[in-house]
Amino acid sequence: MNEVFRSFTTMTKAMLYLALMYFLSLSPAFCQDMKTIQLAAFDYPPFYSEENGEVQGIAVELVRELFARMDIQTEIRMYPLKRALAYLEDGKADGLMILIKTAEREAYIHYTDPVLTVQGLIWAAADRKDVKVNFDRLEDLIPYKIGVTLGYSYGQKFDDMLKQMHVDTGNSDYNNFRKLLVHRMDIFPANEVVARSLFKKHPELKGKFVHSDQSFIEWILHMGISQKSSLVHRISDINTILADLKNEGFIHKTVRKYTE
Known part of the structure; x- marks a missing residue:
């Protein structure tokens, strides 16, 4: 009888553990490091441009370095600015790197500290x-x-x-x-x-x-984060890394690469 009870207890603990891990896996904080985020871009050289189907520019290099340090993969797609903003409002895109803060946009976007x-x-x-x-x-x-x-x-x-x-x-x-x-x-x-x-x-x-x-x-440029994105929970981390990128001279060096 004791053997059956011990076996049942062990099985119950295992099931509870698996259930806990499953629900944790649904949490943005738990799965963020493994997530691929969707970033919008718009035609604005040298911050964003598209050549031979590849999105490139100052903003692209900054977001890739920033999110690489957070172990987050990025997919960046070009849209007209109006559509890019609509995707942030609807939650179809997680963020947009170079954006001017306006009262209208603050209704659906959270902003990071200034980037540039x-x-x-x-x-x-x-x-x-x-x-x-x-x-x-x-x-x-x-x-x-x-x-x-x-x-x-x-x-x-x-x-x-x-x-x-x-x-x-x-x-x-x-x-x-x-x-x-x-x-x-x-x-x-x-x-x-x-x-x-x-x-x-x-x-x-x-x-x-x-x-x-x-x-x-x-013009003070920020990164805009959709209020419907799980990245909202990581804005403090993003701000910390942005400060590091500034202090290390990475942002200045990236701008110089496209302008000198």
């Missing part, structure tokens, strides 16, 4: 001695013909000022720099990292422009 801060500068052709890119007030720029890129916002104050200016709209930053070079416009506002990456990719542009000493805006 980039400056918006005023650019002009180097041979335009009649154009002054430095300004005391934004309004000092109103007399100039200015180029902008279709679909871009340069900050509310700058966007409002554009209503008082002669504006030439181009379909890409690259095309606007080409127009700036041949004096089809006087000035062009552009993200410094994007501009320098274009100069590296297109040597005919390098050394042909000057820029303002001061920025007209600073």
Whole structure:
């Protein structure tokens, strides 16, 4: 009888143990290290671009290094920005590396600590001695013909000022720099990292422009995490690793790789 009881007790413990392990395996905290996460990207060189079916860029290198340190595999897919944000809202994507924080997006996205801060500068052709890119007030720029890129916002104050200016709209930053070079416009506002990456990719542009000493805006870029993703429970870990990547110079080195 004792033998049967001991056998039953042993079997019961084994079943309880297996049941416990099964329920733990369903927990995000338990299975996170083995999970492959889905990250969204959008066409925004040099942060994201797609060549020969492969997504690459500054943001791609950062997320791969970050999540490798967390033993998490990543799948990165390109979408139009509007769809990428919709996937974060629906929980179809776990996150997006380079994102500006807005009140509207905070309804469905949690943000990490800042990843990178980039400056918006005023650019002009180097041979335009009649154009002054430095300004005391934004309004000092109103007399100039200015180029902008279709679909871009340069900050509310700058966007409002554009209503008082002669504006030439181009379909890409690259095309606007080409127009700036041949004096089809006087000035062009552009993200410094994007501009320098274009100069590296297109040597005919390098050394042909000057820029303002001061920025007209600073864009603070975060990683956005879908509120429906299990990554929400790991944001503190992500922030810790982001701090390590900054302190080690990894982020700075990655940006330089695409801009110098």
